[in-house]
Amino acid sequence: MREEDSNWFAKWEEELPSPEELMPLSQTLITPDLALAFDIRNPPPNHNRQSTPPPPQLPQTTAHSSQPNSSAEFDSAELGGSGGGGDGGVAGVGGGMGSDEPARTLKRPRLVWTPQLHKRFVDAVAHLGIKNAVPKTIMQLMSVDGLTRENVASHLQKYRLYLKRVQGISNNGSGGVGGNNVSADPTDHLFASSPVPAHFLHPGRPNSDHFLPFMPVATMQQHHQMAAVVGPGPHHHPQLQQQFRHFGTSPPNGQFEHPFLRPSQQQVQRMGAPVHSNNGSVAPPLYVKDLESPRAGNGRKVLTLFPTGDD
DNA sequence: CCGAAAATAT
DNA sequence: AATATTTTCG
Numbered sequence: 001m002r003e004e005d006s007n008w009f010a011k012w013e014e015e016l017p018s019p020e021e022l023m024p025l026s027q028t029l030i031t032p033d034l035a036l037a038f039d040i041r042n043p044p045p046n047h048n049r050q051s052t053p054p055p056p057q058l059p060q061t062t063a064h065s066s067q068p069n070s071s072a073e074f075d076s077a078e079l080g081g082s083g084g085g086g087d088g089g090v091a092g093v094g095g096g097m098g099s100d101e102p103a104r105t106l107k108r109p110r111l112v113w114t115p116q117l118h119k120r121f122v123d124a125v126a127h128l129g130i131k132n133a134v135p136k137t138i139m140q141l142m143s144v145d146g147l148t149r150e151n152v153a154s155h156l157q158k159y160r161l162y163l164k165r166v167q168g169i170s171n172n173g174s175g176g177v178g179g180n181n182v183s184a185d186p187t188d189h190l191f192a193s194s195p196v197p198a199h200f201l202h203p204g205r206p207n208s209d210h211f212l213p214f215m216p217v218a219t220m221q222q223h224h225q226m227a228a229v230v231g232p233g234p235h236h237h238p239q240l241q242q243q244f245r246h247f248g249t250s251p252p253n254g255q256f257e258h259p260f261l262r263p264s265q266q267q268v269q270r271m272g273a274p275v276h277s278n279n280g281s282v283a284p285p286l287y288v289k290d291l292e293s294p295r296a297g298n299g300r301k302v303l304t305l306f307p308t309g310d311d
Numbered sequence: 312c313c314g315a316a317a318a319t320a321t
Numbered sequence: 322a323a324t325a326t327t328t329t330c331g
Contacts, residue, residue: 110320110326134313149312154326157315190325302321 112304115193126197146305162191
């Protein structure tokens with residue numbers, strides 16, 4: 001029953017192109033409203049955590065700030081035929097949101113790090129170099145709307161552990177190096193989906209670098225796929241849980257993706273110092289291809305932000 | 312601000 | 322129960 005992840009996973013493995021890692025990074029992501037459409041998490045009746053201070057990047061654009069409530073119906077662009085399950089599924093979690101809840105102090109839902117997003121992360125780190133690969137820089141370089149330093153920092157930590165893990169693996173017969181070999185840890189799945197820059201292991205060696213075969217963006221299909229908020233907030237009240245079961249597709253492919261695409265806005269945060277990568281490669285704006293496949297099914301309030309793409 | 316650890320939620 | 326993510330402490 002959990003073999004379902006192998007779907008996209010396997011697909012991505014094959015998709016892992018080489019030049020992609022050195023490819024330019026540019027990310028736009030998550031729609032403003034949606035991304036920040038924070039909703040509620042399930043805070044226990046205890047003290048409320050965090051006060052959600054004024055986020056520096058609140059796209060309070062001029063006007064419409066759609067409230068997070070309600071499901072955002074996005075046109076499901078083209079979905080696969082697999083079932084059409086497109087179901088816009090986002091749960092409108094009814095509950096009580098909708099009218100009350102000052103959407104002002106919202107909390108960000110759990111961020112789902114999808115392989116694509118992780119790749120962006122790795123790319124940024126690779127371009128930055130372990131030296132400058134600090135949360136702030138990475139976050140800025142990623143330009144992922146909705147991504148926060150804390151998010152990156154947290155993930156960075158995990159990523160480092162993963163690297164350490166693969167490093168320590170010297171007896172693993174896999175032999176394959178360079179991309180992903182490692183044995184099979186559950187946590188490795190996520191990291192394994194993203195190629196690991198070879199030189200991530202030695203900081204003291206700014207060399208080795210990689211070749212930069214600048215490959216033109218040949219295949220850039222415009223698939224849209226982005227943030228998707230799913231999940232009802234079941235534990236808010238011990239009463240009934242409104243769960244939305246959105247069946248839809250559970251075929252061998254089971255790809256429930258909510259294709260959304262919104263012109264994400266790129267927020268340029270000011271960085272005091274320009275980020276230079278070790279290999280001196282800048283990051284020219286380019287299109288990125290990514291795919292997202294969040295897991296839905298029951299009530300999970302997660303926000304998976306993502307750009308688009310895919311083969 | 313970064314790094315790691317602890318806590319919490321899924 | 323394990324894992325992922327968030328949050329807090331150093």
